Amino acid sequence: MNDETKSGIDIQSDSMAASQPRIEAVNLTKRYEDGTLALDNVSFGINPGSIFAMLGGNGAGKTTTINLFLNFIEPTSGEALVDGIVTHKEPLKAKERIAYVSENVMLYPNFTAIQNLDFFARLGGKHDYSKDDYRDVLLRVGLEEVAHGRRLKGYSKGMRQKCGIAIAILKDAPAILLDEPTSGLDPHAGLEFIQLLKDLRGEGKAILMSTHDIFRAKDVSDTIGIMNEGVLVMERSAAELEGENLEQLYVQYMAGYEGSELASVPESVPDSEQRVETND
Amino acid sequence: MFNIILDKELREIIGTTKFAVTFGVCAVLILLAFYVGARNYQVSRQEYEAAVAENIQQMEGLTDWGSIDHRIFLPPQPLATLVSGVSNDIGRTVNMQSRGELRTEGSRFNEDPLFAVFRYLDLEYIFAIILSLFAILFGYDAVNGEKERGTLGLTFANPVPRDQYILGKIVGSFVALIVPLMIPILIGCLMLPVLGVPMDMDSWLRLAMVILAGILYFGVFLTLSVFMSTLLQSSSASLMALLVVWIFAVLIIPRTSVLVAGRSVDVPSVDQIDYEKSRFAAQLWNERMTAMQKWMKANYNDDHRQMRDGMRTFSTEQQALQDEKMNTFVEQLNEQRANKSDLRTGVALSLARISPTASFSLAASDLAYTSMELRSSYVESANAYQQEYSAFMQSKNVDYWGRYRRHGGNDDVEEPDPIDTRELPVFSYQQPPISEAIKASLPDLGLLFMFNAIFFSGAFVRFLRYDL
Numbered sequence: 001m002n003d004e005t006k007s008g009i010d011i012q013s014d015s016m017a018a019s020q021p022r023i024e025a026v027n028l029t030k031r032y033e034d035g036t037l038a039l040d041n042v043s044f045g046i047n048p049g050s051i052f053a054m055l056g057g058n059g060a061g062k063t064t065t066i067n068l069f070l071n072f073i074e075p076t077s078g079e080a081l082v083d084g085i086v087t088h089k090e091p092l093k094a095k096e097r098i099a100y101v102s103e104n105v106m107l108y109p110n111f112t113a114i115q116n117l118d119f120f121a122r123l124g125g126k127h128d129y130s131k132d133d134y135r136d137v138l139l140r141v142g143l144e145e146v147a148h149g150r151r152l153k154g155y156s157k158g159m160r161q162k163c164g165i166a167i168a169i170l171k172d173a174p175a176i177l178l179d180e181p182t183s184g185l186d187p188h189a190g191l192e193f194i195q196l197l198k199d200l201r202g203e204g205k206a207i208l209m210s211t212h213d214i215f216r217a218k219d220v221s222d223t224i225g226i227m228n229e230g231v232l233v234m235e236r237s238a239a240e241l242e243g244e245n246l247e248q249l250y251v252q253y254m255a256g257y258e259g260s261e262l263a264s265v266p267e268s269v270p271d272s273e274q275r276v277e278t279n280d
Numbered sequence: 281m282f283n284i285i286l287d288k289e290l291r292e293i294i295g296t297t298k299f300a301v302t303f304g305v306c307a308v309l310i311l312l313a314f315y316v317g318a319r320n321y322q323v324s325r326q327e328y329e330a331a332v333a334e335n336i337q338q339m340e341g342l343t344d345w346g347s348i349d350h351r352i353f354l355p356p357q358p359l360a361t362l363v364s365g366v367s368n369d370i371g372r373t374v375n376m377q378s379r380g381e382l383r384t385e386g387s388r389f390n391e392d393p394l395f396a397v398f399r400y401l402d403l404e405y406i407f408a409i410i411l412s413l414f415a416i417l418f419g420y421d422a423v424n425g426e427k428e429r430g431t432l433g434l435t436f437a438n439p440v441p442r443d444q445y446i447l448g449k450i451v452g453s454f455v456a457l458i459v460p461l462m463i464p465i466l467i468g469c470l471m472l473p474v475l476g477v478p479m480d481m482d483s484w485l486r487l488a489m490v491i492l493a494g495i496l497y498f499g500v501f502l503t504l505s506v507f508m509s510t511l512l513q514s515s516s517a518s519l520m521a522l523l524v525v526w527i528f529a530v531l532i533i534p535r536t537s538v539l540v541a542g543r544s545v546d547v548p549s550v551d552q553i554d555y556e557k558s559r560f561a562a563q564l565w566n567e568r569m570t571a572m573q574k575w576m577k578a579n580y581n582d583d584h585r586q587m588r589d590g591m592r593t594f595s596t597e598q599q600a601l602q603d604e605k606m607n608t609f610v611e612q613l614n615e616q617r618a619n620k621s622d623l624r625t626g627v628a629l630s631l632a633r634i635s636p637t638a639s640f641s642l643a644a645s646d647l648a649y650t651s652m653e654l655r656s657s658y659v660e661s662a663n664a665y666q667q668e669y670s671a672f673m674q675s676k677n678v679d680y681w682g683r684y685r686r687h688g689g690n691d692d693v694e695e696p697d698p699i700d701t702r703e704l705p706v707f708s709y710q711q712p713p714i715s716e717a718i719k720a721s722l723p724d725l726g727l728l729f730m731f732n733a734i735f736f737s738g739a740f741v742r743f744l745r746y747d748l
Contacts, residue, residue, distance in 0.1 A: 070437050072748040092439040100437035106430030108288075110295045122284045123438040164434070171438075 020084060021045030022206035023052070023069070023175050027078035030064055030230075038064045040230045041078065046223070048174065051197060051207040053217035055250055056227035062210035063103075064230070066177050069208070070100060082175050096125060099173040103180035105164030109153035113138055113163050116152060117170060124171040137166045142192045158185050165196065176200060178209040182216060194220050218246050226253045281444045282451075289452025293418060294460070302414055307464040309410060313403050314468030317361030318475035324356035324388070325476075331373070336701050343696045345676040350376040352665060352707040354384075354658050357649055358483050361472070362403040363490060365650025374662045376707075378670040381610070382662050384655065403468075404644045407494040408637050409530060411461065412501040416522045418457055419505025421515035422449055423743060428515055436748050446743040450506050450736060457502065458495055465491060482714050489647045489718065496728040497640035501526075503735035510742040529635040537631030537638070545624035553613055560609050564602045571598055625652070633724070636731045643724035647717050661709050668705045 023046040030039040039061045046052040054062045067073050068080045071091035080087045087094040107116040117134045121127075138148055141162040152160060161181070168176055182190050190213075197220050201207060211217050217224055224241060226234040226249075233253045241249075293299055331353050339348045352374050360367040371384030423446075426432040435445070469487065472479050479487070504525065508518040548556075575594050581587055632638035645651035676699075 070433075072433065072436065092441060095437065095439040098437060100434065102430060102433060104430060105434070107434070108292055108431060109429075110292060115291070119284070119288050120434065120438065123281075123435060123440055125439065167434070177437075 020047075021081075022048050022083055023177075023208050024081040024084075025065065025068075025078070026081065028065065028068060028075055028080055029077045030061075030068060030073065031076045038230050039068070039075075042227075042230075042232045043078075044223075044225060044232060044235060046175075046206040046208055048204045048206050049201055050222040051201055051209060051220055052223045052225065053221035054208070054210040054225050054227055055212070055214060055217055056210075057212075057254060059229075060227040061230040062227055063179055065227075066100075066179050066208070066210060069098065069175075069177055070095070097173050098175050098177060099124075099168035099171040100177045101161075101164045101168050101179065101181045103183050104157065105160045107152050107160060107163055110151055112151055113143065113148050113155075113166075116163060117167060120167045121170045124167075124173070126170060126172070129170065133170075134166075137169050138163070140169070141166045141196065142189055157183075158189055161185055162189070165193065169196075169200070174205060176205050176207045178207065178211075180211055181209060182211065182213055190216065214247050214250055226250055228254050281440055282448045285440075285445055285448025286452040286455070289449060290456045293453060293456040299418070299456075302417060303460055306406070306410060306414060306461060309401070309406050310403070310461070310464040311468055311471075313362065313401050313406050314471050315475065317364075317402055318472055318477050321356055321358065321361040321477050322475070324360075328353055328355050328372075336704075339699065339701045339704075341698055343698050345673060345699055348699070350669070350704070352376055352662060355709055357654070357711070358472075358477050358479060359486055359490070359648035360650045361477055362487065363644045363648035363650050364402050364404070365645035365648060366652055366654060367650040370655040370658070374659075376662075376666065376669055378666070378673045381614075382659065382666060384659065384662075403465075403490070403494070404641060404648075407497055407644075408640060411494070411498050412526060412530065412637070414461075415457065415498050415501035416505050416519070416526060419453055419502045419509065420519040420522050421509055422453060422506045423509040423739075423746065424513055424518060425509065425515040427513075427748070432748060442744050442746070443740070446506075446510075446740055450503060450739060453506065454499060454502055458498060461498075462491075482711075485714055486647050486649070486717060489721070490644050493640055493643040493647065493721070493725060493728065496725065496732060497636060500636040500728060500731040500735065503732055503739060507735045507739040507742065510739050510746055530637045533635035534632045534638045534641070537634075538628045540631055541624045541628035545620055545627055547620040547624050548617055553617055556613055557606075557610060561606060564606060568598050568602055633727055636728060639724040639727040639731075643721040643728065646721040646724070649711050649717055651720070653712075653720065657712060658709060661707070665705070665707045672703075672705050 025042050025044050028039055028042045029037075031037050042061070042065060044052065054065065056062050064073070065080075068075050069082065069087055071087045071094065074088045082094045082097045085094040085097070108119070111119065114131060114134045117137070118129070121129050121134075135145065135148055139145065143159060143162045143166070147155070147159060152163070155163070161183070162185075165181065168178075182193055185193055194216055197207060197209075201222075209217070209221070218238070218241065221238060223235065223237050224246070225232050234249070331351075335351050335353075339350070342348060354370075354372040357367055368388040371387050371390075373386040374382050374384055376382070421428070423432070426435070436442075505518070505522055508522050508525075509515065512518040512521060572591070572595065575591065579587065579590055629638075629642065633642070642651065646653070
């Protein structure tokens with residue numbers, strides 16, 4: 001973990017400064033069988049009560065990072081840890097502590113929202129929820145009550161996304177992984193979601209969020225990382241980014257320039273050489 | 281965890297419109313198969329009873345046992361209502377004679393060729409064709425479909441052990457599909473006695489075993505489908521692959537195996553055998569004539585009575601000798617043909633058993649007693665009856681050729697009394713015991729079990745390393 005991360009999280013959650021990162025990547029590297037390097041020696045840490053936003057273009061390695069935490073793939077080297085548990089060594093134990101919302105939440109179309117919530121809550125080890133609990137959480141994520149008993153095959157992408165977030169909330173896991181979570185949400189729902197994230201942070205959750213949405217990332221995150229071609233090229237705290245133009249910074253890092261060269265960013269950004277193809 | 285996955289599978293499958301429509305179609309077809317089968321049994325039973333009565337009736341009033349034309353009939357098998365097997369193809373009638381070979385004739389398809397064109401819609405057909413497609417339809421995307429829909433990723437973001445997931449998936453799909461299908465099958469079973477099919481304990485046991493074989497067969501296609509869905513990344517690819525496998529298993533392999541066996545083992549036809557027999561009989565006749573001529577030349581004298589008695593004795597000796605030669609020749613020919621036929625059957629069935637459909641059909645027909653054994657056991661019963669019949673006819677002074685031997689040779693005696701047909705030994709065909717049927721079906725049931733085990737293990741092992 002580099003110093004930037006430490007300082008960023010320390011600023012946002014002084015009371016947890018002494019605690020260990022809840023979500024941690026240590027020299028995380030993933031090279032696929034065909035030789036493609038999808039993730040190159042990535043390290044970061046997210047303390048309880050913090051939000052880490054990963055920015056980056058398609059194929060930058062954001063989803064690969066999340067998949068490594070979920071043990072959907074195994075790292076070539078390095079470790080992904082949740083509460084100190086190495087995810088590829090003890091995946092089931094680690095997953096007890098992880099809630100996940102994908103970019104395009106797809107649930108069982110022939111189940112109602114409540115039936116989907118009930119199934120995934122039980123998968124997550126929560127067997128004591130009542131229908132009222134499910135209704136409450138669905139209302140909390142902004143899904144109207146009239147839709148609760150309807151089958152999901154009639155749901156819009158935004159409604160499914162809300163269900164996915166409700167599932168993550170129900171699991172009450174200390175670590176939350178969000179892969180493009182605001183994708184498909186209308187502006188109002190997007191604002192509601194940001195408020196929800198802030199609430200979850202207030203409850204002490206550590207949140208790792210991959211996103212293309214620079215403005216929302218800046219609005220809600222305690223730390224922002226920019227990934228390019230599998231490398232974490234920038235990692236700064238919200239305090240450090242105060243007064244900076246994050247959009248320009250993003251473009252600059254994606255084009256391969258250093259922070260000090262910001263003023264000289266050309267209008268047309270050259271394509272990155274040997275762009276890495278990944279499964280992201 | 282297993283229970284959660286199982287519960288989800290049950291609700292997910294049963295709650296779909298696809299299931300409701302497919303189940304409805306299958307339920308109607310199953311009930312129709314029971315109804316049509318029972319009606320066919322009633323018709324066959326009526327035809328059988330009418331034929332037996334007519335056989336006796338045509339003897340009534342005859343005074344000479346030598347002039348009767350006695351036939352025996354194969355009674356319809358109760359379980360042929362559900363597994364017709366070869367019961368409609370084999371001859372049901374045997375023209376009884378005191379000596380010589382017995383031939384079966386008058387098959388149902390021979391009399392009503394229309395039914396041979398498309399065959400009957402029986403329970404075996406529904407299992408073999410329709411339920412195997414039903415299993416594919418609900419299993420082809422079991423795993424890769426979940427991945428495509430995105431639900432697999434969300435599921436495995438939770439602490440779900442892979443072994444319990446795939447186990448729950450297979451068992452859940454199996455229970456969700458087979459339990460509802462058992463409802464129309466059980467209703468159909470209850471309909472059988474109501475529709476006049478006599479079901480004793482033996483028949484119920486056989487039927488239960490047929491259904492068990494059907495469940496195993498259904499399991500083969502379901503586990504194969506799940507296996508394919510773990511093997512191939514795309515659900516459309518697994519559906520295509522499964523349909524190709526289905527076509528080979530159901531339509532191509534069983535038929536090709538018979539063709540290959542027919543090409544590889546040459547079995548002489550019945551006509552060829554008959555020709556050989558006729559030729560040998562003609563040869564024996566010539567030899568006999570030559571021997572008679574030689575005897576006549578050697579023993580000619582004026583005492584005609586002495587010569588006639590001597591010739592009769594010589595002729596009888598020659599006849600016995602030639603009968604023995606003919607019998608030996610016929611036995612040899614029949615044995616050679618039977619051996620070749622057995623070899624061809626063995627080759628055909630061994631090849632066919634690569635297909636689970638063939639294994640299921642063979643097991644079902646063995647259990648329903650409508651397999652190829654039905655013909656041989658009917659012929660065996662007829663042969664056993666022939667001995668009884670022959671002894672009876674001799675007791676009535678009818679010789680081997682059906683000629684009535686009159687005592688005294690005096691034509692002036694009173695007209696003899698009509699024959700009493702009740703004296704005629706009664707032919708009754710008994711099905712072999714269920715233990716034999718189970719024994720015969722065990723290899724095929726074992727194969728079906730093995731197919732299940734292979735595909736289940738394949739799906740299980742493959743999923744443990746499945747790329748989420």
